[in-house]
Amino acid sequence: MSTNATILIVEDELITAESIAELLIQEDYEIAGISPTAAGALDLCEEKRPHVVICDINIKGPINGLELAKQLKRLYQCEVIFLTAYTDAATIQAAATAEPVMYVVKPFSDAQLLVAVQMAFHKFYYKGSAGAPVSGKVQLSDREMEVVQLVAQGLSSKQIAKRLFISEETVKTHRRRMLHRNNIANFPQLIYQLGLK
Numbered sequence: 001m002s003t004n005a006t007i008l009i010v011e012d013e014l015i016t017a018e019s020i021a022e023l024l025i026q027e028d029y030e031i032a033g034i035s036p037t038a039a040g041a042l043d044l045c046e047e048k049r050p051h052v053v054i055c056d057i058n059i060k061g062p063i064n065g066l067e068l069a070k071q072l073k074r075l076y077q078c079e080v081i082f083l084t085a086y087t088d089a090a091t092i093q094a095a096a097t098a099e100p101v102m103y104v105v106k107p108f109s110d111a112q113l114l115v116a117v118q119m120a121f122h123k124f125y126y127k128g129s130a131g132a133p134v135s136g137k138v139q140l141s142d143r144e145m146e147v148v149q150l151v152a153q154g155l156s157s158k159q160i161a162k163r164l165f166i167s168e169e170t171v172k173t174h175r176r177r178m179l180h181r182n183n184i185a186n187f188p189q190l191i192y193q194l195g196l197k
Helices: 013-024 040-050 065-076 088-098 110-130 142-152 157-164 168-182 187-192
Strands: 006-010 028-037 050-053 079-084 104-106
Touching: 006 013, 006 040, 006 104, 013 110, 028 040, 028 088, 040 065, 050 065, 050 110, 065 079, 079 088, 104 110, 104 187, 110 142, 110 187, 142 157, 142 168, 142 187, 157 168, 168 187
Parallel strands: 006 028, 006 050, 050 079, 079 104
Antiparallel strands: none
């Protein structure tokens, strides 16, 4: 499994999938791949072992997103975020049986998706540790703490730059330095260790 924050996107609308991938790459996530089908998603999970899967409920092929999510959690212990246009009670009830981290309804904002991803990684790291995070080990300046808190709220680097009146590249530099100085593999892990949600 990669030490990067790795995400698989299972979405049969290519434009939506590429838009999600672009946003996540800008925020320093590693994309394990994009698949429009359950079979392709299972193959990518076997090869790339993503931490989180963003999964549409209505995908092409004989296995729908609900059943796929259950298989992925059982086989690969990844966290699942459902991304769908369905808001009816029956679909939501069926989705609950797969125990997703979040159920995000299309159309969604960047902040909604980024918060869902943060929650998924928080749950992933919580399961992998012996419990609650310990923040005493992490060394951050006041400005870095501002940046990490805004990321935890679901803001993109571009939105943080606007809010703090700095360049987007400066935000990304802060992010890289925080990880390097604290010997942390990826930003979701940093947020988890700080106990931010």
